[in-house]
Amino acid sequence: xxxxxxxxxxxxxxxxxxxxxxxxxxxxxxxxxxxxxxxxxxxxxxxxxxxxxxxxxxxxxxxxxxxxxxxxxxxxxxxxxxxxxxxxxxxxxxxxxxxxxxxxxxxxxxxxxxxxxxxxxxxxxxxxxxxxxxxxxxxxxxxxxxxxxxxxxxxxxxxxxxxxx
Amino acid sequence: xxxxxxxxxxxxxxxxxxxxxxxxxxxxxxxxxxxxxxxxxxxxxxxxxxxxxxxxxxxxxxxxxxxxxxxxxxxxxxxxxxxxxxxxxxxxxxxxxxxxxxxxxxxxxxxxxxxxxxxxxxxxxxxxxxxxxxxxxxxxxxxxxxxxxxxxxxxxxxxxxxxxxxxxxxxxxxxxxxxxxxxxxxxxxxxxxxxxxxxxxxxxxxxxxxxxxxxxxxxxxxxxxxxxxxxxxxxxxxxxxxxxxxxxxxxxxxxxxxxxxxxxxxxxxxxxxxxxxxxxxxxxxxxxxxx
Numbered sequence: 001x002x003x004x005x006x007x008x009x010x011x012x013x014x015x016x017x018x019x020x021x022x023x024x025x026x027x028x029x030x031x032x033x034x035x036x037x038x039x040x041x042x043x044x045x046x047x048x049x050x051x052x053x054x055x056x057x058x059x060x061x062x063x064x065x066x067x068x069x070x071x072x073x074x075x076x077x078x079x080x081x082x083x084x085x086x087x088x089x090x091x092x093x094x095x096x097x098x099x100x101x102x103x104x105x106x107x108x109x110x111x112x113x114x115x116x117x118x119x120x121x122x123x124x125x126x127x128x129x130x131x132x133x134x135x136x137x138x139x140x141x142x143x144x145x146x147x148x149x150x151x152x153x154x155x156x157x158x159x160x161x162x163x164x165x
Numbered sequence: 166x167x168x169x170x171x172x173x174x175x176x177x178x179x180x181x182x183x184x185x186x187x188x189x190x191x192x193x194x195x196x197x198x199x200x201x202x203x204x205x206x207x208x209x210x211x212x213x214x215x216x217x218x219x220x221x222x223x224x225x226x227x228x229x230x231x232x233x234x235x236x237x238x239x240x241x242x243x244x245x246x247x248x249x250x251x252x253x254x255x256x257x258x259x260x261x262x263x264x265x266x267x268x269x270x271x272x273x274x275x276x277x278x279x280x281x282x283x284x285x286x287x288x289x290x291x292x293x294x295x296x297x298x299x300x301x302x303x304x305x306x307x308x309x310x311x312x313x314x315x316x317x318x319x320x321x322x323x324x325x326x327x328x329x330x331x332x333x334x335x336x337x338x339x340x341x342x343x344x345x346x347x348x349x350x351x352x353x354x355x356x357x358x359x360x361x362x363x364x365x366x367x368x369x370x371x372x373x374x375x376x377x378x379x380x381x382x383x384x385x386x387x388x389x390x391x392x393x394x395x396x397x398x399x400x401x402x403x404x405x406x407x408x409x410x411x412x413x414x415x416x417x418x419x420x421x422x423x424x425x426x427x428x429x430x431x432x433x434x435x436x437x438x439x440x441x442x443x444x445x446x447x448x449x450x451x452x453x454x455x456x
Contacts, residue, residue: 084220110294
């Protein structure tokens with residue numbers, strides 16, 4: 001059962017575009033800095049795990065549950081997002097992130113294979129709620145830089161940081 | 166069949182945000198601010214309101230008096246990222262966006278160098294990758310020069326300077342020709358990180374043995390083993406002596422001790438004696454009773 005799904009995902013990544021829960025996802029051809037070649041399977045796994053991480057982040061921020069970050073985040077990213085969730089809980093607010101589109105490009109694979117960096121032109125809606133009352137909804141278009149590192153079974157996001165477009 | 170009013174009510178439940186859609190552009194916000202810096206947001210009107218600054222990396226909520234600027238103190242907003250700003254009063258909600266950018270001064274380096282042990286004289290044998298962060302652990306995205314230095318005692322320091330792209334830089338560097346511990350340093354601004362790389366001798370160069378008769382045996386002994394850069398080959402390296410005589414073969418494996426390997430084999434006239442270590446072959450001797 002898993003095999004057809006993997007094949008499908010590989011085909012989608014190879015074609016450069018597919019639709020998922022994250023809205024539309026476009027994967028740009030890779031132009032790497034660094035001497036290490038990037039296997040297609042590795043690229044597919046990184047994109048899959050990165051998109052999963054956004055899902056987890058959205059759920060964690062919406063439910064104010066830092067434990068939902070554990071599967072997809074490590075290090076600085078996990079600590080910062082957990083701190084935000086803690087702040088949100090204390091202030092009685094939560095944020096609902098609804099992704100509309102990703103445009104992802106892998107830009108760096110470190111020589112020893114222990115990190116991969118990508119950039120993502122992303123569009124999403126942020127709905128801010130204070131004690132369950134909607135304060136505002138804002139469409140956002142920005143660019144994220146992410147660094148992922150391999151763990152036992154998946155790539156986890158170590159850095160996820162927006163930068164000005 | 167539902168009434169029109171009922172239908173509209175169900176729409177309002179499904180999309181509760183629509184009536185509260187912010188009035189964009191009402192806030193006068195700086196486009197970018199540096200992480201941790203102080204800034205203020207002017208407000209207009211009168212009465213009380215609540216200011217929200219929200220992003221995945223940080224969230225702030227302040228009660229404000231409309232007509233007064235809202236001061237954001239140094240260190241209040243120190244995580245780089247994209248933030249949605251909402252000024253919510255009982256009558257309206259104004260929204261805007263701002264970016265917090267990393268401070269330009271490097272404060273920490275994530276530095277990975279591989280391998281930790283390798284032979285001397287290996288072309289691009291050592292690779293390194295760094296990510297540069299500011300004091301708030303934000304990845305510094307702006308191009309930042311990083312200096313890599315590989316130094317080993319009594320040998321020239323090899324230096325490379327690489328500019329980061331999106332916060333990352335990498336290099337590949339030759340291992341030195343001299344064995345020993347090398348300090349591999351990466352430096353960005355005033356911060357640096359050091360890794361120790363153990364450089365060990367390479368494969369032996371010019372493996373040579375001699376033979377002499379001791380009683381009814383032949384004693385075989387290598388010359389001191391050195392690699393092609395002149396470094397003494399590490400003690401413990403296995404050297405294999407082989408004696409072939411009358412269709413039979415005798416093999417003796419011995420570890421290198423004080424730079425040489427020694428072994429004794431039976432003395433047979435006409436025996437062929439050879440020596441090897443790893444993939445390196447040494448000389449061959451035909452034993453004719455004395456050498």
